[in-house]
Amino acid sequence: MKNKFFTLMLVLVIGVLAACGAKDDKASDKNSNADEGTEQKQVLKVGTSADYAPFEYVDAAKGEEIIGFDIDLIKLVGEKIDVEMQFQDMDFNSLVPAIQAGKVDIVISGMSPNKEREEVVDFSDKYNQTEQVIIVKKDSGIKKEADLDGKKIGVQTASIQENLGNDIAKKVDAKVEGRTRIPEIIQDMMSKRLDAGILEGGVAKGYLKTNDKLVAFPVEEQPEDFKAIAIPKGSDLKDKINKALKELADEGKIQELEEKWLEKVE
Known part of the structure; x- marks a missing residue:
């Protein structure tokens, strides 16, 4: 009787283990297929x-x-x-x-x-x-490049505007000062640490929209800027x-x- 009971229990345990193994295999196959179908960009x-x-x-x-x-x-x-x-x-x-x-x-x-x-x-x-422009305060009296004589011009360091500022400075005896970020140029103009700034036209447009104390005019000799x-x-x-x-x-x-x-x- 004990032997029959033992044999029956053994068959049941083997059946349960086999079923679990089949489930694990299916889950493994499912995960494998999911991984194969998902390619990261x-x-x-x-x-x-x-x-x-x-x-x-x-x-x-x-x-x-x-x-x-x-x-x-x-x-x-x-x-x-x-x-x-x-x-x-x-x-x-x-x-x-x-x-x-x-x-x-x-x-x-x-x-x-x-x-x-x-x-x-x-x-x-x-x-x-795009075009390059000189941005100034309305009350600065600066309306053309010649008016920059003896003035401080702000430019972004390592930019095309820095090269352009250096070219203008040679013509009108102005001083060029570099700034790391564009907002620093505008801030220093407003606080009178700078007299003007050279910006790209599209960038200047944003500041002209939000600050009615500023005006801008195009650089006389436009460099090829793309x-x-x-x-x-x-x-x-x-x-x-x-x-x-x-x-x-x-x-x-x-x-x-x-x-x-x-x-x-x-």
């Missing part, structure tokens, strides 16, 4: 200097997210080349060194190619062209990004972003 670290509205900035009233023309554009590029963009905010003069050091994969920050930058990084095709995406030397990202930019231009997407974000100084 490649993530590109994007360097930017979020002090350059309307290209890249943070609207503190709406949150901490970086927004702007460049941000929308590079997200669309990411969709085209099937990658996710992860943004890192840093000072403008740190962006190119960050690419060289491998801290970021690409840079989009209203950046214009020049000889020095092209020696150490590659650039995409241009995606935007925006491009900075990429590590020799990276295959250049061809992929250029292809994406062309497609976005052909589709009218870049024009839509310009209408959304950018305006010229009137």
